Amino acid sequence: MEVELMHQPGNSAARMIIPAGETVTAEAGAMISMSSDVQIETTTHKRGKGGVMKALRRMLSGESMFLNHFTPGANGGEVIVAATLAGDMMVYDLDDEELVVQSGSFVACEEQLDVDMNWQGFKSLLSGESVFWLRIRGTGKVVLSSFGAIYQLSVDSEQIVDTGHIVAFNETLDFTISKAGKSWLQSILGGEGFVCRFNGRGTVWCQSHNASSFGRNLGPMLKPR
Amino acid sequence: MNTHIEGSPSFAYIQVDLEPGESVIAESNAMASMAGDIDLDTKFNGGFMRGLLRKFLGGESLFVNHFTNNQAEARRITLVQPNPGDIHELELNGDSFCLQPGAYICSSPDVELGLQWAGLRSGISREGFFRLKLSGHGTVWYGAYGGMITRQIDGEYIVDTSHLVGYEPQINLKLQLAGGLFSSFFGGEGLVTRVEGKGKIVIQTRSLSGLRDYMNPRI
Numbered sequence: 001m002e003v004e005l006m007h008q009p010g011n012s013a014a015r016m017i018i019p020a021g022e023t024v025t026a027e028a029g030a031m032i033s034m035s036s037d038v039q040i041e042t043t044t045h046k047r048g049k050g051g052v053m054k055a056l057r058r059m060l061s062g063e064s065m066f067l068n069h070f071t072p073g074a075n076g077g078e079v080i081v082a083a084t085l086a087g088d089m090m091v092y093d094l095d096d097e098e099l100v101v102q103s104g105s106f107v108a109c110e111e112q113l114d115v116d117m118n119w120q121g122f123k124s125l126l127s128g129e130s131v132f133w134l135r136i137r138g139t140g141k142v143v144l145s146s147f148g149a150i151y152q153l154s155v156d157s158e159q160i161v162d163t164g165h166i167v168a169f170n171e172t173l174d175f176t177i178s179k180a181g182k183s184w185l186q187s188i189l190g191g192e193g194f195v196c197r198f199n200g201r202g203t204v205w206c207q208s209h210n211a212s213s214f215g216r217n218l219g220p221m222l223k224p225r
Numbered sequence: 226m227n228t229h230i231e232g233s234p235s236f237a238y239i240q241v242d243l244e245p246g247e248s249v250i251a252e253s254n255a256m257a258s259m260a261g262d263i264d265l266d267t268k269f270n271g272g273f274m275r276g277l278l279r280k281f282l283g284g285e286s287l288f289v290n291h292f293t294n295n296q297a298e299a300r301r302i303t304l305v306q307p308n309p310g311d312i313h314e315l316e317l318n319g320d321s322f323c324l325q326p327g328a329y330i331c332s333s334p335d336v337e338l339g340l341q342w343a344g345l346r347s348g349i350s351r352e353g354f355f356r357l358k359l360s361g362h363g364t365v366w367y368g369a370y371g372g373m374i375t376r377q378i379d380g381e382y383i384v385d386t387s388h389l390v391g392y393e394p395q396i397n398l399k400l401q402l403a404g405g406l407f408s409s410f411f412g413g414e415g416l417v418t419r420v421e422g423k424g425k426i427v428i429q430t431r432s433l434s435g436l437r438d439y440m441n442p443r444i
Contacts, residue, residue: 147309148309149231157261157262159258159260160258160259160261180265186265206258210307217433223444
């Protein structure tokens with residue numbers, strides 16, 4: 001497929017041009033428009049391989065339980081997808097490799113890619129930000145979204161990233177969930193809490209805004225449901 | 226210290242390159258990413274008692290973080306604000322500037338963060354009973370929800386409550402009705418802040434309370 005990003009960075013959307021015979025998998029609710037002859041199939045996981053356990057895992061990971069698979073008609077077609085929060089989008093072309101994606105940033109990918117939970121992601125449960133990570137593996141394009149702008153961080157010596165600001169990172173990187181300062185007390189009092197320490201060589205894509213922080217500003221002002 | 230504001234105006238963030246020995250002081254939770262060997266020191270925001278006052282009366286954090294580069298080469302840290310919007314940079318040369326609660330992001334080490342009684346009226350108009358006063362020599366970065374408009378005023382000027390971001394300290398804030406009784410309560414403007422004096426004020430083009438009022442009937 002070909003992907004054209006539009007209206008970056010504030011109101012971005014991704015126009016995916018899908019040739020006949022290809023299928024694109026997208027997060028439930030991500031589609032905003034499409035050609036009339038595109039067929040949608042909803043499954044709990046990879047097409048033809050939906051299992052209850054995998055669906056449960058996806059539910060735990062903070063992703064919605066269902067994925068939609070879009071298959072165009074004989075002449076191909078287009079599907080436009082977008083995220084919920086205001087922000088930028090990016091396309092990453094995997095070449096027989098693995099990308100770890102923060103679950104809320106996943107929008108769509110070519111169907112042959114394997115979307116799976118990264119069980120290491122459970123480490124981040126500790127961070128209290130309920131950030132879970134998906135592992136996307138294979139060869140093909142993946143479309144990601146962010147809250148705010150996206151900036152790249154090339155890691156060749158240790159880099160620290162706040163867990164709420166990670167969009168995605170190369171699987172070649174080692175990471176540990178850790179404290180930002182010298183002591184836990186300082187890190188928690190200073191509001192930096194848990195961070196991710198990246199080592200090795202690779203890229204981390206960061207987002208300029210943290211949905212949890214914005215939520216903490218707005219949330220207390222909203223009336224209880 | 227080499228700094229760039231990127232992502233303006235909707236998603237502004239600050240790239241700070243610290244030379245060896247340099248520090249930057251930042252609001253709690255402002256760090257998005259940094260080199261692994263930058264040292265983080267968490268300190269009370271101007272001493273224990275003053276820190277407590279700032280937190281409970283000024284709406285600021287009890288702690289601020291000091292980030293220091295103790296390495297032999299420059300190191301980068303990226304600082305952000307929670308709300309989508311713009312960031313401005315302000316040079317202080319012995320003068321001061323007042324910021325509304327939540328607007329402060331970071332500053333160079335020689336800038337003093339002080340708390341000052343803003344007056345009963347300011348508190349009632351929900352602009353906060355205390356105001357954060359920045360003074361000294363150095364640079365301050367502050368942010369807003371939305372874009373920012375700078376106005377030089379001489380005399381009186383009226384700003385909708387919760388849209389004020391910052392102002393020079395000689396300016397006074399007063400609360401009043403936007404118009405007559407009718408237009409104030411049915412015209413949606415309600416209470417406004419009347420700023421008086423001569424100097425610079427900064428206004429944000431969006432407000433969280435505006436978003437709150439839009440969302441609350443819908444949830």
